[in-house]
Amino acid sequence: MKNTIQLTVDAVVFGYESGNISVLLVKRKYEPYKNAWALPGGFVLENENLEQAVERELSEETGVKINYLEQLYTFGDVARDPRGRVVSIAYFGLVKPNAFKLHASTDAQKAEWFNIAQLPKLAFDHKKIVQIAIERLQGKITYEPIGFELLDKRFPFSDLEKLYTTLLGREIDRRNFKKKITSLKVLDELDEKVSKGRGRPGSLFSFNQKRYFQLKKAGIIFEI
Amino acid sequence: MKNTIQLTVDAVVFGYESGNISVLLVKRKYEPYKNAWALPGGFVLENENLEQAVERELSEETGVKINYLEQLYTFGDVARDPRGRVVSIAYFGLVKPNAFKLHASTDAQKAEWFNIAQLPKLAFDHKKIVQIAIERLQGKITYEPIGFELLDKRFPFSDLEKLYTTLLGREIDRRNFKKKITSLKVLDELDEKVSKGRGRPGSLFSFNQKRYFQLKKAGIIFEI
DNA sequence: GTATATTTGCGTATCATATACGCATATAAT
DNA sequence: ATTATATGCGTATATGATACGCAAATATAC
Incomplete structure (x- = not known):
């Protein structure tokens, strides 16, 4: 039994x-x-x-x-x-x-x-499982910096912004978003710059995981 | 196998x-x-x-x-x-x-x-399970009104406040807390009043679940 | 009965943060 | 040289969080 x-x-x-x-x-x-x-x-x-x-x-x-x-x-x-x-x-x-x-x-x-x-038709109840996972991803990205796991180690700021607009499904103000992320001090700005097609070239950034864990321990939450 | x-x-x-x-x-x-x-x-x-x-x-x-x-x-x-x-x-x-x-x-x-x-000594890994559950309770109460499940159907406002101070383990300003909860309009104020020992008698309240689900559907979050 | 302690209910001033938006700068395409 | 585009930095305003003052209604002490 x-x-x-x-x-x-x-x-x-x-x-x-x-x-x-x-x-x-x-x-x-x-x-x-x-x-x-x-x-x-x-x-x-x-x-x-x-x-x-x-x-x-x-x-x-x-x-x-x-x-x-x-x-x-x-x-x-x-x-x-x-x-x-x-x-x-x-x-x-x-x-x-x-x-x-x-x-x-x-x-x-x-x-x-x-x-x-x-998505194609899925076996078993996997459609439902994927749906729940998508909700988790969208919810989680607003209060934990898991997005960095999806980007390259070094990325231009616009990549992060694009990721967030895609995941959240809405536009976010580029300047305010940058201010918010910058104020958390979880990003290191590198010396290198990249130019992606047109426009002014931007700095590359990397995610400072050490700094993030310090903040998390201190009880500070990452919130978009 | x-x-x-x-x-x-x-x-x-x-x-x-x-x-x-x-x-x-x-x-x-x-x-x-x-x-x-x-x-x-x-x-x-x-x-x-x-x-x-x-x-x-x-x-x-x-x-x-x-x-x-x-x-x-x-x-x-x-x-x-x-x-x-x-x-x-x-x-x-x-x-x-x-x-x-x-x-x-x-x-x-x-x-x-x-x-x-x-708590007494617990069997298996149940101590760990209880710890994780306590963290969930403390976290959850700040963004979902699950606290009402722990109170009577009709309760004085001070009971809700006491519950939150106990769960959060810190003092909260009574007046600001009431303003915040009131602004959510998830509580119905009843006509009845109760006096608990000394002090001015307070109204009884009940949790308006219907109203809460409306808010939740509209994407509004309960946050303390 | 009067004074005092206690709890409730309502208000306002101040501070912090979120949001809206202006504009100069550095590059590629025309 | 001109135009389009992306970046970087700034400021004004609105919104919400926090601190705190005080009157009203009751129980208790005297």
């Missing part, structure tokens, strides 16, 4: 590139939902922790190694999987997409990035 | 009464950790959803029926349970403690409320 529930992990991994937020999906090799797109994930092994299971499955099915990972939610409805009772612990991850070459194997035929506005 | 992981739910249920925040615990009847205090909870049955499992276990072990319940976090470290690999989905609940007479049965010898500042 107790021992018939199976346990899986699934990962909703977001990437960002020049105004595009995408999710990492795999094409299933086996039944059920053979040939359908799904979140990377699979069964938890008895001798590994949950985070290890997610990282292993991600690595196996997509070749991606994650730099930011947190637990999202556990989905356990009785009928969510046709194979029987399967409870899945979903994780939420962020990577810089151009940092990895996708490489599918084991249970996946293919691994691909999909724009979150143009 | 797949089928040896077992699944449980645990509930961290908070109650509040006149300046005291307490957690509901049960004394274990069987091994492991026989006679130790632990969170109410137990194995998930194959044909019930996770929320149903929590509510069933709470009802069986303590007699409490919950009015506010949300998922907290899933704990899955390999060695967290001496019986083998047991993954537990923890829930977070709020009740008005005087609304129920505690009644232990099945796996519990006893069920009792404990002040969060004076």
